[in-house]
Amino acid sequence: MGDAPITHRASRIxxxxxxxxxxxxxxxxxxVQTVLAPVLTALLFxxxxxxxxxxxxxxxxxxxxxxxxxxxxxxMSVLQNAFANSSSSLxxxxxxxxxxxxxxxxxxxxxxxxxxxxxxxxxxxxxxVGVLLATVWFADLRFEHPLWVVAFALAGSGVMGALxxxxxxxxxxxxxxxxxxxxxILPLTFLSGVFYSIHSLPPFxxxxxxxxxxxxxxxxxxxxxxxxxxVSPWLSLAIVGASFFALSFLTLWLIRIGYKLRH
Amino acid sequence: MVPAIQVEQVxxxxxxxxxxxxxxxxxxxxxxFGLLGPNGAGKTTxxxxxxxxxxxxxxxxxxxxFDVVGQxxxxxxxxxxxxxxxxxxxxxTVRESLTFQSGYFGIRDNRAWIDEVMHHLDxxxxxxxxxxxxxxxxxxxxxxxxxxxxxPPVIVLDEPTAGVxxxxxxxxxxxxxxLNRDGHTIVLxxxxxxxxxxxxxxxxxxxxxxxVALDTTRNLLHMHSGCYVELRLDPDRxxxxxxxxxxxxxxxxxxxxxxxxxxxxxxVAELRAAHIEIQEMEVxxxxxxxxxxxxxxxxx
Ligand SMILES: Nc1ncnc2c1ncn2[C@@H]1O[C@H](COP(=O)(O)OP(=O)(O)O)[C@@H](O)[C@H]1O
Ligand SMILES: [Mg+2]
Numbered sequence: 125m126g127d128a129p130i131t132h133r134a135s136r137i138x139x140x141x142x143x144x145x146x147x148x149x150x151x152x153x154x155x156v157q158t159v160l161a162p163v164l165t166a167l168l169f170x171x172x173x174x175x176x177x178x179x180x181x182x183x184x185x186x187x188x189x190x191x192x193x194x195x196x197x198x199x200m201s202v203l204q205n206a207f208a209n210s211s212s213s214l215x216x217x218x219x220x221x222x223x224x225x226x227x228x229x230x231x232x233x234x235x236x237x238x239x240x241x242x243x244x245x246x247x248x249x250x251x252x253v254g255v256l257l258a259t260v261w262f263a264d265l266r267f268e269h270p271l272w273v274v275a276f277a278l279a280g281s282g283v284m285g286a287l288x289x290x291x292x293x294x295x296x297x298x299x300x301x302x303x304x305x306x307x308x309i310l311p312l313t314f315l316s317g318v319f320y321s322i323h324s325l326p327p328f329x330x331x332x333x334x335x336x337x338x339x340x341x342x343x344x345x346x347x348x349x350x351x352x353x354x355v356s357p358w359l360s361l362a363i364v365g366a367s368f369f370a371l372s373f374l375t376l377w378l379i380r381i382g383y384k385l386r387h
Numbered sequence: 388m389v390p391a392i393q394v395e396q397v398x399x400x401x402x403x404x405x406x407x408x409x410x411x412x413x414x415x416x417x418x419x420f421g422l423l424g425p426n427g428a429g430k431t432t433x434x435x436x437x438x439x440x441x442x443x444x445x446x447x448x449x450x451x452x453f454d455v456v457g458q459x460x461x462x463x464x465x466x467x468x469x470x471x472x473x474x475x476x477x478x479x480t481v482r483e484s485l486t487f488q489s490g491y492f493g494i495r496d497n498r499a500w501i502d503e504v505m506h507h508l509d510x511x512x513x514x515x516x517x518x519x520x521x522x523x524x525x526x527x528x529x530x531x532x533x534x535x536x537x538x539p540p541v542i543v544l545d546e547p548t549a550g551v552x553x554x555x556x557x558x559x560x561x562x563x564x565x566l567n568r569d570g571h572t573i574v575l576x577x578x579x580x581x582x583x584x585x586x587x588x589x590x591x592x593x594x595x596x597x598x599v600a601l602d603t604t605r606n607l608l609h610m611h612s613g614c615y616v617e618l619r620l621d622p623d624r625x626x627x628x629x630x631x632x633x634x635x636x637x638x639x640x641x642x643x644x645x646x647x648x649x650x651x652x653x654x655v656a657e658l659r660a661a662h663i664e665i666q667e668m669e670v671x672x673x674x675x676x677x678x679x680x681x682x683x684x685x686x687x
Contacts, residue, residue, distance in 0.1 A: 134493070134495075135492070135493025135494070135495075136493060137493075138490060138493045138494070138495055139490065139491050139492060139493040141490070142487055142490025142491050143491060145487075145490070146479075146487045149478075149479075149483075150478050153478050153479075154478070217476075220474060220475075220476075220477070221470075221472050221474035222474045222475060222476045224440065224468075224470050224474060225474075225476065225484075225487075225488060225491070225533065226491065227438075227439070227440055228438055228439075228440070228463060228467060228468060228491075229463060229488075229491035229492055230459065230460040230461075230462075230463040230464050230492070230493075231491070232460070382442065386439065386440055386441060386442055387401070387435070387440070387441045387442070
């Protein structure tokens with residue numbers, strides 16, 4: 125059809141943007157489930173834990189337990205929701221068969237991945253901001269290093285968005301994805317030091333916790349608020365960043381070969 | 388001229404099952420092409436390979452000259468498939484579904500054409516309705532509309548009229564014919580043979596993953612089993628030489644089965660020689676249904 129290169133590029137950008145927009149619009153259409161519910165869950169965690177533990181736990185000097193809890197809960201919500209978005213969208217599309225609508229258009233594997241990834245990160249970040257806005261009334265939060273907050277929110281949601289794409293490609297049924305969520309994502313986020321500092325754990329559990337990749341996301345994110353953390357934020361960012369790139373390459377490869385997408 | 392579709396020696400295996408066996412096929416631009424075959428013959432598989440939804444185990448396929456693997460962008464831009472399954476995205480309205488589909492192909496501001504497509508398929512009233520709330524027939528219309536929002540040169544319809552009512556079938560036929568007149572290449576699979584007969588200029592018949600017939604619809608209709616002659620005679624009897632040809636004797640007269648049209652002359656001559664007057668005579672072709680059955684019962 126002899127498209128000039130410039131209109132070709134414009135049409136690719138338009139195509140990519142439309143796929144992202146579709147994914148973005150999809151979760152907003154059911155925002156009660158996808159945004160409001162997780163914010164409410166985080167709020168409940170905060171009320172229950174901070175009320176029951178506030179007199180017993182002091183993690184960082186000068187930081188009350190409630191204040192300590194807020195960033196961790198926010199990050200946990202970011203991670204879980206970024207994962208939920210890409211994984212459930214892909215799994216549902218495959219199950220209902222409407223995945224065909226995004227397989228027929230001329231998307232490259234980069235465009236396909238990036239659209240799902242960015243929408244997943246978007247949902248994670250929207251929920252994270254929602255949790256902060258909802259809990260800020262209960263806790264006198266500081267933002268010591270806002271750039272670290274942003275860096276870890278982006279990197280963490282990126283890791284989980286990519287992981288969600290992998291889980292969504294892998295799962296053909298609701299219960300397969302649920303297993304992924306219940307046996308991997310949920311335990312690892314719960315045990316990532318959201319509710320405690322790993323320094324309060326016995327040595328064996330401390331060591332084991334360091335093998336949990338989610339710990340670095342939560343810990344680094346919290347550093348941005350308090351300027352104090354269990355692990356150096358640079359090390360955490362290096363680990364989270366490396367995970368992100370490794371997962372992204374894996375995901376791109378899976379999409380390129382059409383893993384469970386193109387028979 | 389570059390063929391609209393070019394399939395070379397394509398085979399497809401699903402584990403031990405061979406869904407396609409060395410299929411080769413060429414479809415010229417502007418053709419209205421029919422792909423026929425019983426369930427499981429491999430029609431959807433072949434279409435899926437053209438659209439990049441499935442990957443051929445062996446062989447290659449091109450759409451408008453573009454390799455479906457190596458030049459997948461150009462190939463996918465040139466072709467669209469209306470899928471056989473009634474799939475839809477339950478999150479969106481009709482208009483949203485169409486707008487997204489158009490955007491995926493990089494088209495900016497396509498509102499006028501989207502409105503026109505909706506109008507032609509009688510969807511305008513349902514534009515703001517959620518896909519979940521539509522009837523099956525309406526969902527089928529949206530599927531067709533979704534495929535047409537970006538007007539590719541090649542349009543593939545996988546059993547578009549399966550399970551739709553007569554009214555919608557007529558509307559779809561009109562619309563698809565119009566697209567063909569406008570220069571689009573159409574590939575249609577259907578299990579309704581009268582539909583293929585009415586619409587398709589050329590037909591391939593698939594059986595167990597192989598092409599068992601490939602010709603113009605006209606040739607297929609003529610080649611395979613001659614024709615029938617319906618006769619009303621005065622007096623109402625046949626000369627003995629013609630009696631082996633009788634396919635049916637009914638109260639109004641006879642139906643004779645002929646190997647080809649040239650036999651009509653012989654029939655007329657022998658009737659004249661026997662001084663039997665022809666009061667009415669009609670030469671009829673067998674329909675595609677009969678030919679299809681003949682071809683399918685033969686061994687591959
Ligand atoms: N994804 C798949 N996995 C395994 N077998 C398949 C798959 N798709 C199709 N088949 C098999 O390939 C054969 C051809 O199927 P299909 O192309 O759908 O036939 P048609 O469209 O002509 O009815 C059938 O035997 C079908 O069961
Ligand atoms: Mg089929």
